[in-house]
Every structure is written in structure tokens, then in C-alpha cells.
Amino acid sequence: MSFIIFLGLGCGIITWGLKAEEEVAQLSAAVIGAIFLVWGLCLTPQKFLLATEILTIIAVFRICVRCCECD
Numbered sequence: 001m002s003f004i005i006f007l008g009l010g011c012g013i014i015t016w017g018l019k020a021e022e023e024v025a026q027l028s029a030a031v032i033g034a035i036f037l038v039w040g041l042c043l044t045p046q047k048f049l050l051a052t053e054i055l056t057i058i059a060v061f062r063i064c065v066r067c068c069e070c071d
Helices: 002-019 023-043 046-068
Strands: none
Touching (some): 002 023, 002 046, 023 046
């Protein structure tokens, strides 16, 4: 069940990045959060993998869309 720890850390870091004011903090939180999410995905059992991947894509996609709207 260690995959839950990594997924939780990844989502928590991404959430913190969304609330950060500086762009550097947002981007670094997105990268670090994505690393933790990928690490958690590698440890996820096969039966939970699809649901976990969907949640991961939604979490990371929100930050990418916010960065694209800054133009």
C-alpha cells in the first residue's frame, strides 16, 4: 500500500503548487508532484491502475491549463 503514500504526496504537492503565488513555485511543484505521481503509478497494483491514471492526468492537466492561460 506504499503507492497510496506516493500518490497522496504527489497530489498534495500539486495542490500546494496551485495555491502558490510565484510561477517558479508552481512549475517546480508540478514537476515534483508529477514525479511522485509517476512513482506511485509504478507501485500501483494492476486492478487500481486505470482509476489511478485517470486521477493523475486530471491533477497534472489542471496545472498545464493554468500555465497556458497566462499568455
